[in-house]
Amino acid sequence: MARADVSDRRRRTVLQALAVCGAGPMLASLTPPAHGAPAKGPGAAAPPAANPSTSPTSAARSCPPVDWPEWTRFKAGFLSDDGRVIDHSTSDLRTVSEGQAYALTFAVIANDRAAFDKVLDWTVNNLAQGDLTAHLPAWLWGKKDDGQWAVLDSNPASDADMWIAYALGEAGRLWNVRRYTALGALVARRIASEETDFVPGLGRTLLPAPVGFHPAKDLWRLNPSYVPMQVVRYLAGRFPDSGWAPLVGASLKQITLTAPPLGFAPEWAMYHAGRGFEIDPETQGEGSYNAIRVYLWAGMLAQGSDDFRALMHTFGGMLKYVATHGAPPERVNTRDGTAKQDGGAGFSAALVPLLQSTGNTALAQGQVERARSLDAQSPPGYYSSVLSLFGLGWQDGRFRFAADGTLQVPWEAVCATR
Numbered sequence: 001m002a003r004a005d006v007s008d009r010r011r012r013t014v015l016q017a018l019a020v021c022g023a024g025p026m027l028a029s030l031t032p033p034a035h036g037a038p039a040k041g042p043g044a045a046a047p048p049a050a051n052p053s054t055s056p057t058s059a060a061r062s063c064p065p066v067d068w069p070e071w072t073r074f075k076a077g078f079l080s081d082d083g084r085v086i087d088h089s090t091s092d093l094r095t096v097s098e099g100q101a102y103a104l105t106f107a108v109i110a111n112d113r114a115a116f117d118k119v120l121d122w123t124v125n126n127l128a129q130g131d132l133t134a135h136l137p138a139w140l141w142g143k144k145d146d147g148q149w150a151v152l153d154s155n156p157a158s159d160a161d162m163w164i165a166y167a168l169g170e171a172g173r174l175w176n177v178r179r180y181t182a183l184g185a186l187v188a189r190r191i192a193s194e195e196t197d198f199v200p201g202l203g204r205t206l207l208p209a210p211v212g213f214h215p216a217k218d219l220w221r222l223n224p225s226y227v228p229m230q231v232v233r234y235l236a237g238r239f240p241d242s243g244w245a246p247l248v249g250a251s252l253k254q255i256t257l258t259a260p261p262l263g264f265a266p267e268w269a270m271y272h273a274g275r276g277f278e279i280d281p282e283t284q285g286e287g288s289y290n291a292i293r294v295y296l297w298a299g300m301l302a303q304g305s306d307d308f309r310a311l312m313h314t315f316g317g318m319l320k321y322v323a324t325h326g327a328p329p330e331r332v333n334t335r336d337g338t339a340k341q342d343g344g345a346g347f348s349a350a351l352v353p354l355l356q357s358t359g360n361t362a363l364a365q366g367q368v369e370r371a372r373s374l375d376a377q378s379p380p381g382y383y384s385s386v387l388s389l390f391g392l393g394w395q396d397g398r399f400r401f402a403a404d405g406t407l408q409v410p411w412e413a414v415c416a417t418r
Helices: 003-020 026-027 069-078 095-111 113-127 158-175 178-194 227-240 247-256 292-298 305-311 316-325 345-357 363-378 382-395 408-418
Strands: 140-142 149-153 196-199 201-205 219-222 270-271 274-278
Touching: 003 247, 003 345, 026 201, 069 095, 069 345, 069 382, 095 113, 095 382, 113 158, 158 178, 178 196, 178 227, 201 247, 201 382, 227 292, 227 305, 247 305, 292 345, 292 382, 316 345, 345 363, 345 382, 363 382
Parallel strands: none
Antiparallel strands: 140 149, 196 201, 219 270, 270 274
16 A cells, blocks of 8 residues: 555544544644634734633543643743744744644643643644644744744654654543544654654664755764654654654664763764764764753653663763863863853753762752752743753652653642542
């Protein structure tokens, strides 16, 4: 059977599952907005979402959202009324699919179903052409030069797509909503189909996007921060028919083989068939705003898991740098370990789980205090806030990742008894 036929059949199956599970905001969001519908301002260009109160109930639904002050501040500072995460530091007031994906994940952690539905509806209607069963979301949306609000770059971003599939899967499991699970499974399959390639020496490998990262027949441009192992493991296990199982080994290699010899993660790396990983000519081996997430994801792995054991001794250079300088660098030359400037509050927060997980408790606490002190002095931006929500939220025990990648949240046990 042709791949297009298989894709259509799977899409019909998921749509049937969504219909069987009931209507509500998610089904409403799958209906494309009217052609040529005008933008309604910087928040969205789509019809208003259905009322989340029409959603099916579950045990978790009877529990209120978690009291998580940092998430409340994030919503107040960056989340529009209709579900768009806005980066106010940019002239186009952009929204990136990564921000939508993270907001979905935080909403699940916080048991915040209303925020989840709102963010999901905006994402579907504005980034996925009204239908996430048929389109991966565009990575960039914002204000055009002519003043119109629209997609600015339609190429999807695979890291955002992964977190969206992950958030849908966990929302479906924790809130007992089958239509979230069905949609998460379809997104996971679409990523494996459209955003991966077979790379000799690595195997089936996640590409950063469907277009633009395979510049020559034997050359690929990869990003180690795009493959958090807890998410890779989860998608492979939760959705066994999604095609993610072969990506586990390649993803782990992508992280472990790009950090040596000094123990710093690079922004980007080139992979040349027959020669392995090489310095990316554009970023020249620098590690910065992308790479900081490599340490964050690694630090939050379940202790004792295979991935934890594989990665805990990979980033000695960064751990030593923090111990010596009191803060992670904003930019580091991964080839010689030199750096010129300390990173901000989010960078410190991102290193907390790795420091804590490797037994550097005092250093971890020092970075917690530094992050909170810097945030008190100056309001953090969108990206710094995301890093802090992950790093400090993990440190505060608001969530953990199990060895298979599933979320462990304190409210699950409480809600199950109600």
